[in-house]
Amino acid sequence: MRIMSKMRISYIFFAVVLGILLFSELGCPSSKRGRGSNANSLQIKGSDTEVNLVQRLAEAFMARHKGAKIAVTGGGSGTGIAALFNGTTDLANSSRPMKPKELSRAKKKGITPVGVVFAMDALSVITHPSNPLKSLTLEQLGLIYRGKIRNFKEVGGPDLEINLYGRQSNSGTFVYFRDTVLKGDYSPKMKNMPGNSAIVAAVKNDRSGIGYVGIGYVVKGGKKIEGVHIVPLKRGEEVVDPLHRENIRSGKYPLARPLYQYCNGKPTGLLLKFLQFELSEDGQKIVEEEGFYPVTPQYREANKKLGL
Template structure:
């Protein structure tokens, strides 16, 4: 089984796309009178279909909006739905770019190869995954072990964590979300591939980041997780430590970039084979100064310009 990770122009391709909408949001940006699509010939309109991670959605929409000024001949259709949805669309040949907040799985690579598709990975950003509670919650810091016990249901009352005598309300993304998969593997299972723990049955599964922030903002006993760029003043961010012996660290651009924050991750875009033409030009722009400034403006961590 072969799988290529792409590096263009000598630069590492790291980036994250931000999402937080309920259901599937589509933006089609067209500035050319021609109705021709998927055509790389000069002077004709070209269409790029971009689908996947809701974490990356807001950034993807902002990229598409800004790129209209760079190349008006390119139409970029941006759709969310989750990392798994985007990768499935790439496997089926219905999108050009699949956004993901997790790495592609081995079974997805195998399915793609059976369809004659060779997935090529481009890291487009770094995301700090913030653990959030209601501002009225007195708890300020937690370890990964405590988070695992919370989300598996082994700890069910805030009093056990130095908080109020109140039940803990768990809020998570749905299982088709790459953010859900990351939190399951790195927090619930603590990065142990042999660990089979799962989210507690009572966990509220939300279809979007908006659902998580809404529940946490209104419920003083709720705890959830979200990309740092989605956190609002209606939530409080918890400082996280790898172990009780390690320092508690808040997520930020700086702590994500230097590796001190435990829940920082890469975000990805996948293409069917090495990108060429309009798709390659668009990815190069995303990884350049203009595209990465949008990343920073939306609260995510831009890649280093090497």
């Protein structure tokens, strides 16, 4: 065992140095790990609101283009955008536009994000069926989620304390809802759910729950799902229901929003083909089957400028 004692000190020194190298930021994560070496495969990552829809679109696309491989994963809009910056995805799903901070970060990393709107969402406010609220104004909704209104009776419902369900901070919907409706901070009592379906499941089981989800999670095949009530929102004096297509088309529904996909630079190759498919008639039909709405003319114009 003589050898061990001889070597011990130098080995431990070596170990510590190696440890530092491995774990400290000396070996900075490289952002140059560009994807897209394989012309036949695509990575898509991001928004939980969009994940099922894009999955369906990808399946339909793969059925038409033999040999193409598209992998779609969720994780949240923030996750998708971070992945685009880190070069680990080809396309980032995002249910919100990029923030100015993200745009400047992209610039620093040498990335030119290009945004495409491929579907429309009507963010839907849901409650338990035993609590069918007739309508809410955006202001009331904001007060509810900021924790200022705590009982449904204050907004014309039953005498029930409100249980808030919302998303986690990596969610684009979390940010969209905060900036559009709350214009302030969420109540810390809000339960941060990991996805749209988790919110639907929770509200189904909670008499005093309220939640917000993408319309595709409460409408399937053109029909509202059982077990939740969709609360119409007020715009001025008018009560606007997210289930009517016209309300989204005209932009009357206050929480109608575009669903984005971001890629790095002008799309080419398989990516371009996939985006074209999404915006084609067949693609938009799938969008509607999944409960979302087709792209409105306003965003179609913007897409055209990108050559789509």
